[in-house]
Amino acid sequence: MPRKRFDLTFPPRQATKAITYHLVKDFDLVPNILRAAIQPGQEGRMLLELTGRKEDFEAGIAFLEAEGITVSPAASDIRLDEETCVLCGLCTAVCKPHALELAFEEGVLHFDKDKCVYCEACVIACPRRAITLSF
Ligand code: SF4
Ligand code: SF4
Structure with missing residues (x-):
């Protein structure tokens, strides 16, 4: 559906x-x-x-x-500052719907907007303040 x-x-x-x-x-x-x-x-x-x-x-x-x-x-979005991100993976550990996935070898943090429930757990978890949520 x-x-x-x-x-x-x-x-x-x-x-x-x-x-x-x-x-x-x-x-x-x-x-x-x-x-x-x-x-x-x-x-x-x-x-x-x-x-x-x-x-x-x-x-x-x-x-x-x-x-x-x-x-x-919906225009709400998660924004990732790739310059600031150090690919530590802490945000992926708290993302229960698995909207964030770290491809360490590619040096990329993937974000799947359709899985995100806008809980802000990743925003809080990121020690570099690399993720922001707009609403
Ligand atoms: S806001 Fe929540 S669901 Fe969305 S990417 Fe961050 S931790 Fe995952
Ligand atoms: S927690 Fe922050 S620095 Fe670590 S991978 Fe996620 S966005 Fe990048």
């Missing part, structure tokens, strides 16, 4: 609405909130992963937009 990630921006009046409930119940989509910064009365942000059928995606996103929520393809 297709899986997609979206950045959602909520206007202040919508920040507390139970949108995931409606996505499940009314549109047969499976939501997974990867990151959220939502406070009542303030503009909110959410990185949301949805799993479902193509036609359900379209209907679910139309519902969100009708609710005043801005929906765009």
Whole structure:
């Protein structure tokens, strides 16, 4: 079943609405909130992963937009400063979904965006501050 990630921006009046409930119940989509910064009365942000059928995606996103929520393809990203990285592998040890893999002989740290759940464990673990997370 297709899986997609979206950045959602909520206007202040919508920040507390139970949108995931409606996505499940009314549109047969499976939501997974990867990151959220939502406070009542303030503009909110959410990185949301949805799993479902193509036609359900379209209907679910139309519902969100009708609710005043801005929906765009996910731009959240992990950035690696290759100049700063010393290929120590500490970040790969804490990355539970195996989104980071060290190819030591190639001198490369590979990042698989589709596996990343934006937990920030690698950001915290890196002694060189070589990884940053944008949201
Ligand atoms: S944010 Fe979490 S899941 Fe993503 S690469 Fe870092 S440790 Fe892995
Ligand atoms: S923990 Fe930091 S320095 Fe070590 S491999 Fe990961 S990004 Fe590179």
